[in-house]
Amino acid sequence: MPTNFDGLRRLTPDDAPAVLEAFVAGGPEMLRQGDVTTLAQAVAYCERLVGQLAFVAELPGLPVAALVAITVDEANRNGWLFYWAHPDARGRGVTKRAARTVADWALSPVGGNLHRLELGHRANNPASRGVALAAGFVQEGVEREKFLVDGARIDVLTYGRLRSDPVS
Numbered sequence: 001m002p003t004n005f006d007g008l009r010r011l012t013p014d015d016a017p018a019v020l021e022a023f024v025a026g027g028p029e030m031l032r033q034g035d036v037t038t039l040a041q042a043v044a045y046c047e048r049l050v051g052q053l054a055f056v057a058e059l060p061g062l063p064v065a066a067l068v069a070i071t072v073d074e075a076n077r078n079g080w081l082f083y084w085a086h087p088d089a090r091g092r093g094v095t096k097r098a099a100r101t102v103a104d105w106a107l108s109p110v111g112g113n114l115h116r117l118e119l120g121h122r123a124n125n126p127a128s129r130g131v132a133l134a135a136g137f138v139q140e141g142v143e144r145e146k147f148l149v150d151g152a153r154i155d156v157l158t159y160g161r162l163r164s165d166p167v168s
């Protein structure tokens, strides 16, 4: 398991203050990423992810510009990939590149050696779709009216990427 690769590094417990900053700055958009409103919660969040495959992209002044992580389903050699970016880092392709790098590594026999990656996002989150497609995922389904957000039912789009998928 690499510590650093292709401009990414592993998340560490020391990232908790920067993670808290990203959640606070991100406001309601970050709510579904976790409950992180205090340093103690940020520490717990980092400790939970440190045991998984969690990688960070840095930018000058932003020690955690974007996070891409995979929760591994060992029994099936699958993984659930998720990501977020600090608001000041968004729209610069940082998450796209990080997600692609992590997905490529996770499916490689000499990397994470997983067979299948999955992810999902709310249908009204086009930036997340941009990241998913850039990371080589294909849409596999729609979970209709899955979430209740501010009184409205929101579809969730689901994606997969197999080790054998041709990816340009």
Ligand SMILES: CC(C)(COP(=O)(O)OP(=O)(O)OC[C@H]1O[C@@H](n2cnc3c(N)ncnc32)[C@H](O)[C@@H]1OP(=O)(O)O)[C@@H](O)C(=O)NCCC(=O)NCCS
Pocket: 026, 029, 030, 033, 066, 082, 083, 084, 085, 086, 089, 090, 091, 092, 093, 094, 095, 096, 097, 120, 121, 122, 125, 126, 127, 128, 129, 130, 131, 134
């Ligand atoms: C979703 C999120 C991770 C995107 O991060 P980002 O760093 O801005 O993403 P990138 O700049 O790397 O790429 C986003 C892609 O989506 C595209 N995109 C952004 N907003 C878009 C919009 N409104 N409509 C269509 N495409 C859009 C971008 O153009 C880019 O694709 P392109 O370069 O091919 O054009 C970020 O907005 C975020 O953290 N949101 C809150 C948490 C979240 O929603 N996480 C995902 C949950 S599944």
